[in-house]
Amino acid sequence: MSLYQISCPGRVLFREDELASLARLEGGFELSRRLYCALETGHEGVHCVIAQGVSGTEEIPPWNMxxxxxxxxxxxxxxxxxxxxxxxANFLTGTVQEEGCHLPMGHWGRHGYEFGPPLTDSDVMPEWLFRRFG
Known part of the structure; x- marks a missing residue:
């Protein structure tokens, strides 16, 4: 999820009803009214970004809205x-530094792990969220 523009400049602003709907999901993200597209700058097709991480259940693994x-x-x-x-797609598969793409299947452009290091401390994924993708 990108609260800061680090890739595509496309952004979305959530309506109150959408924020309420996302808040009802058993999730992990602190909701933000504005998010930036998670894809590479200059991508084709629609913009997209994770709106909420859902913790899942015993029967259903964690997933993203x-x-x-x-x-x-x-x-x-x-x-x-x-x-x-x-x-x-995964980078460094089978190692302790393995990292997933974290973009939707069939996305346009580079994988999420190919975007390079974070720009600021505020771009670093929190530890609890990192464990969700681990």
């Missing part, structure tokens, strides 16, 4: 919140 929207429709009817499968 995404929001995606077409260019120029960040406030309009073309927006949708949905569950998307994660990209299966």
């Amino acid at each position: 995404w929001i995606r929207w077409p260019e120029g429709d960040e406030y309009g009817p073309g927006r949708e919140m949905l569950r998307l499968e994660d990209c299966p």
Whole structure:
């Protein structure tokens, strides 16, 4: 989830009803009214970002609720919140430093782990959230 623009400049602003819907999910993120697209700058197709992480149950593993929207429709009817499968790509597979892509399956552009180091301390994923992706 990107609270700060580190890739695509596309952003989405959540309505009150959307924030209320996300807050009802058994999740892990502190909700933010504004999020930036998680894809690489210049990508094709719709913008997307994780809106909320869902902790899952004994039967259902943790999953992500995404929001995606077409260019120029960040406030309009073309927006949708949905569950998307994660990209299966991993970096340094089989090592203690293994890192997943953390973008949706079939995403455009580079994998999430190819974007380079965080820009500031505020871009670093909190430890509790890091464990969720581990």
